[in-house]
Amino acid sequence: QVQLVESGGGLVQAGGSLRLSCVASRTISSFNAMGWYRQAPGKQRELVTTISSGGRINYADSVLGRFTISRDIAKNGVYLQMNSLKPEDTAVYYCGAQTLRYEYWGQGTQVTVSS
Numbered sequence: 001q002v003q004l005v006e007s008g009g010g011l012v013q014a015g016g017s018l019r020l021s022c023v024a025s026r027t028i029s030s031f032n033a034m035g036w037y038r039q040a041p042g043k044q045r046e047l048v049t050t051i052s053s054g055g056r057i058n059y060a061d062s063v064l065g066r067f068t069i070s071r072d073i074a075k076n077g078v079y080l081q082m083n084s085l086k087p088e089d090t091a092v093y094y095c096g097a098q099t100l101r102y103e104y105w106g107q108g109t110q111v112t113v114s115s
Contacts, residue, residue, distance in 0.1 A: 002026060002104045004095045009109030012085055016113070020080040022095030022106060027076055029053065031097040034078045036069065038091035038111075045094065051078065063089075085113045 003025040012018055020036065028034055035050030035058075049059045049069040057069055068081040078095060090113050095106040 002097065002102075004097060004104055004106035006093065006095045006106040006109040009093060009111045011112045011114065014085060014087055014113055014115050016085050017081070017083045018085065018111060020082070020093055020095075020109060020111075022078045022080075024076045024078075024097060027073070028071060028078060028097070029073055030099070032099055034071070034095070034097045036078075036080045037094045037096055038089075039094070039108075040088075040091040043091075048093070049080065082111070085111075087113045087115045089113050 004022055006022050008018060008020040033050050033052045036048040037045050038048050039045040047060055048063055049067060051057050051069050051071055066084045071078045091111060092108040093111050094108045097104045
């Protein structure tokens with residue numbers, strides 16, 4: 001069973017920054033892709049950013065230029081640096097990992113951006 005543990009959420013003022021961390025219970029090289037997703041109240045979960053096993057990165061238009069995904073394979077970690085945060089970034093942020101057959105999710109971490 002794969003576990004993904006997120007941390008780093010919190011309350012921040014608009015314009016501020018947060019860094020989210022996701023640590024996997026096994027080597028992240030075993031996943032086809034990992035990424036960050038978010039779900040705001042009353043809305044569906046949406047993709048924020050993903051990174052493939054080969055290092056290809058994809059961002060949602062709404063975060064392009066403000067958020068940066070990175071990884072540390074030695075630490076089994078994937079990170080999300082969020083800058084210039086906006087109130088509309090408020091959501092529960094989830095770390096996800098995919099193989100050919102399965103998807104795995106963390107428990108989520110709350111990010112609240114005050115105006």
